[in-house]
Amino acid sequence: MASPLIEPVARLIEAFNRLPGIGPKTAQRLTFHILRAPETEARTLAAALVAVREQVVFCEVCFNISDAPTCPICRDGGRDQRRLCVVEEPLDVLALERTGEFRGRYHVLHGVISPIDGIGPDRLRIGELLRRGDEAAAGGLPFEEVILATNPTLEGEATAMYLDERLDGRVGSVTRIARGIPVGGDLEYADEVTLIRALQGRRAIADRPR
Amino acid sequence: MASPLIEPVARLIEAFNRLPGIGPKTAQRLTFHILRAPETEARTLAAALVAVREQVVFCEVCFNISDAPTCPICRDGGRDQRRLCVVEEPLDVLALERTGEFRGRYHVLHGVISPIDGIGPDRLRIGELLRRGDEAAAGGLPFEEVILATNPTLEGEATAMYLDERLDGRVGSVTRIARGIPVGGDLEYADEVTLIRALQGRRAIADRPR
Numbered sequence: 001m002a003s004p005l006i007e008p009v010a011r012l013i014e015a016f017n018r019l020p021g022i023g024p025k026t027a028q029r030l031t032f033h034i035l036r037a038p039e040t041e042a043r044t045l046a047a048a049l050v051a052v053r054e055q056v057v058f059c060e061v062c063f064n065i066s067d068a069p070t071c072p073i074c075r076d077g078g079r080d081q082r083r084l085c086v087v088e089e090p091l092d093v094l095a096l097e098r099t100g101e102f103r104g105r106y107h108v109l110h111g112v113i114s115p116i117d118g119i120g121p122d123r124l125r126i127g128e129l130l131r132r133g134d135e136a137a138a139g140g141l142p143f144e145e146v147i148l149a150t151n152p153t154l155e156g157e158a159t160a161m162y163l164d165e166r167l168d169g170r171v172g173s174v175t176r177i178a179r180g181i182p183v184g185g186d187l188e189y190a191d192e193v194t195l196i197r198a199l200q201g202r203r204a205i206a207d208r209p210r
Numbered sequence: 211m212a213s214p215l216i217e218p219v220a221r222l223i224e225a226f227n228r229l230p231g232i233g234p235k236t237a238q239r240l241t242f243h244i245l246r247a248p249e250t251e252a253r254t255l256a257a258a259l260v261a262v263r264e265q266v267v268f269c270e271v272c273f274n275i276s277d278a279p280t281c282p283i284c285r286d287g288g289r290d291q292r293r294l295c296v297v298e299e300p301l302d303v304l305a306l307e308r309t310g311e312f313r314g315r316y317h318v319l320h321g322v323i324s325p326i327d328g329i330g331p332d333r334l335r336i337g338e339l340l341r342r343g344d345e346a347a348a349g350g351l352p353f354e355e356v357i358l359a360t361n362p363t364l365e366g367e368a369t370a371m372y373l374d375e376r377l378d379g380r381v382g383s384v385t386r387i388a389r390g391i392p393v394g395g396d397l398e399y400a401d402e403v404t405l406i407r408a409l410q411g412r413r414a415i416a417d418r419p420r
Contacts, residue, residue: 006275006276006277006281006282008261008264008265008266008277009266009275011262012258012259012261012262014258015254015255015258016255018251019243019255020243021240028301028304029230029231030232031262032299032301033229033230034259034262034263035262035263035275035300039263041228042260042263043259043263044225045225045226045228045229045259046255046259047256048218048222048224048225049222049225049244049252049256049259050252050253050256051218051221052218052219052221052222052241052244053244053249053253054218056219056245065216066216067216067218072216089242090242090245091242094215
C-alpha cells in the first residue's frame, strides 16, 4: 500500500518529529495546523528559524546567547562587575534574570561534567571561567563572589564541587545556591535528600521584630 | 529591567508558542534546542514549512491534501470507485489508510456542522459531496455505499444524521462506522453512551465454528 502522505507533508511531519518532546502524533497535528493556518504563520516561523541561526552567536565573555560579540548583560555598565553567577545553560540566565534579584554578570558553562556521557571539564567553558577570574584579578578588580548556580543534580553538584576547588584562591569567595523545599512545596512530599539539604541550610529568621 | 532575551530568540519563541499545544515553556525549550542543534536542522524545518504551503493544495475531487489537482487516492484506478468514506479532516484519511481495511475513495468535509461555532452545512464540503453523488449516478456508476466516518461526538453525529438525510435516494446505501468499546478497552471504565452504543451495535459472532 502506497503511503497516502504526499511528500512535502511527510517531510514537515518528520522535521517537527525531530524536535525534542515532539512525538509523531504531535508532529502530525502541528503539520496539519500549518496547512490550515494563514500562510503568514508558516512563513513567520520559517523566517524566525533561519534568523535565529544567522543572527544569534555566543557572547565572547560569558558564552550566553547574544546578537553581538558581547551580550547585552556583559555590555551593561550598570551591572556589578565583581559578582559572577555560573550556570549550565543560557535558559538558566533567563530564569535568573526574571527574578531581578541578581545584578552581577554570568558565565554559561554549556553543560555539566558527566563522565558517563564522556563530558569532562575540557568540554565545557571552564577554562574560560578560570581565565576570566585570573584576568579580573590581574586587572585589579578580582571577583568578590562567584555563585555556583548549576542544577542540584548529581552532575550539577559534582561540577559545582570541581569549580569550587579550581576557583579557590582565584576569587574572593565561592558560594552555592541554596537547596531546600521549593516555596509553595510540601514537606510531606519532599524527597529525603532535599529535606536533608533544607535542614543543613537552615538559618536564623533574620527580620524577626526585636 | 531590560529583557535579557535578544530579539531573534524572542521572535522564535513567540512563533513556536503560536502553534497549538505549545506553551511558552515548550516554545523556549524548542528555541534553545534549535540554537544548539546542527544548523541544517533549523534550515530543514524552515524549508519544510515553506514547501508545505507552496506545494500542498486540496484535491479538487475529495478535498484531501494533495500535491496535484487530484490527490493520489483519487488518481489511483485500483481503488473501488463505488464506495465513498466521508471524514471530517485529512488526518482522518491518514488514520483510515493506515488500517488498509478500506479500498474505496474519500470525501473530506473540513469540519463538522456546529451551530454554536456558526458553522452550517454551507461552510463544509457538503454541496460538493452531494454533487459527487449525483454526478456518479448520472455517469451510470452511482455510489453503492457511502460510509459516514465523522467522529462520534455530538457534532459528528449531527453531521452524520444530516448527511444521511441529504444522501438518501442519491446513493445506494448510507452507513455509519460502529461506535463501541475500543479494542483493549475496559467495560468498567466506558461511559454510558458508549456502552449503550456497544449494546445497540451487537452482532452475531460470525466465524464461530459450526
